[in-house]
Amino acid sequence: MTKRPSVAVFKFASCDGCQLTLLDCEDELLALGEKLDIPYFLEATDRREPGPYDVALVEGSITTPHDARRILEVRQQTKFLVTIGACATAGGIQALRNWADHADVLNAVYASPQYIASLATSTAIADHVPVDFELRGCPIDKRQLLEVVRALIAGRRPKTPSHSVCLDCKRRGTVCVVVARGVPCLGPVTQSGCGAICPAYDRGCYGCFGPSVQPNLISLTTQFQRQGTARPDLVRGLRLFNAYAPEFRRECDRLDPATEEPR
Amino acid sequence: MTSGSPGLDQPLFLPRERLGALISELQSRGYIVVGPVIRQAAIVYDELYTVDDLPRGWTDLQEAGTYRLERRADEQYFGYVVGPHSWKQFLFPPVATVATAVATEAGWNVTAADGRDAPQFAFFGMRACELAAVAVQDRVFIQKDYADPIYKARRDKAFFVAVNCTQAAPTCFCASMNTGPRCTVGFDLALTEIDDGFVVEIGGERGRNVIVALGLAAATNDALRDAEAARRRAADGQTRSMPTEGLRDLLVGNPNHPRWTEVAERCLSCTNCTQVCPTCFCSSVREVTDLDVRQVERRREWDSCFNFDFSYMNGGVVRNSVRSRYRQWLTHKLATWHDQFGESGCVGCGRCITWCPVEIDLTAEVAAIRGDVS
């Protein structure tokens, strides 16, 4: 019997939802416990064993000087580092601060901001250390997480699909909300992951899984403007969980009316 | 035999209030009857339980990138054209298990899909372009050396009730592709809707057996004339066209036309056109295992030439730009399909035009390439 891979789970600035997806693997949880050694996973157990670890699952973005140092330590102790979720992969919803004045935000949120040590930005893990594999989503998808785990056990590289959400709509027979209702939808520029949940409930895709490969944002937002969606609404639509993913960031900056005003 | 009918026998008349009896007759013979129903603001294909499931009194308004349902002034059962679904999803399911393997003491126990448990469908309301699309997929899946067992089993069992279109959408161009609007071959029964019922043509033995059970009278000359006029409306109503003369050589001879770059600025590479197309047949296969890798399912899923990694081989992606992927799709569909299967891969149904979120229209793309060249 070969040694069980050790998997440590770390949290940075995040809501814990992606870690909960791991605990939500109810049918597989017992088998997972057998197959994997889990030396560090505060959400689930008070075991806190030191590295090195075969794998680290990292949730959350980097928002404080302390976390910027901590991620370096995690990287040093880890062979294969996997970011889980939109925060770790793109900076998360908290990356909206990247467009605001840091001092204003601190003053608005905290009664005594002088005690707060935080960075002016919320950034992805990959902006700080090399990342071996990304699991997208807000939250991540359980089936994709299990694919990562299966790959780790089998000693191969995980493989998750890179196609658009539209393909999932079509496979499940969902009627396109853009064409049949004129509802703007980020599905054509968003990577697959959730199985196209929102369009099945007559809503546009919110882009939870971040930009797809070679996304054509300008064409899509130009079309939505032609169909009557105002620019500020498109900017708000792009500034969600993956706002700071480079492709979404570039497009919402291009569309942002503030950047258009004569200065 | 009446002239002008492609059926074997004299056309019959099915009174409107007996349409449900035809559905029941098929159900009593063990068919799962599938036909047009309204779901999520569109007419799609799903199981029909009774005649009341049909979108009676509705029509569809289609243009590039737009589809809307609207009430009709009359109570026609089939007063619309084709929607986002096609019969492809029943013959070539979007997700299918092609094999399973279970680890045993003696080694792997592999079972390949043989189609033995295939459902027996009756497709209710197939249009002429859709009959043509099934014939195109037949050539892909069952008329070459390697027949697909899942497709073949479903196809062999399926009963086809065709409906002649009596109107055209602005996106339709079957007339120029020579695939419609008149249903001429490939059906068991074909209906043409007129004011008080349907003229029924019989396509063969199997169709005759079913329709005889309804005890219908022959269609009168008036009914035949009304049906002919109704069908003519569908032909006369077509505004789009695809001139096919020299089309293969035009596309094959223009891989570097600037139009490919121009369309790539608009194309999202989202795959919608390929998924709604009733002839696109691409899929990919992957293995899904349990945690122990003792149970393996080989799963086939619809895929698309618009996907970045669809052309991945030997460490690299061959079609690494939207330009090369759109060109691949259009050139295969309209040109090299001829080399591969001896016909066009397009039946002129217009789905890829309507369901493209950014209104890309293959007839306009071809016209642009043709116009600049000749």
Ligand code: SF4
């Ligand atoms: S609803 Fe959105 S994700 Fe689905 S096919 Fe339409 S554009 Fe694509």
Ligand code: SF4
């Ligand atoms: S042509 Fe339209 S539907 Fe097809 S991939 Fe491009 S944007 Fe999507």
Ligand code: SF4
């Ligand atoms: S290419 Fe477009 S018009 Fe032609 S058969 Fe396919 S979906 Fe229909």
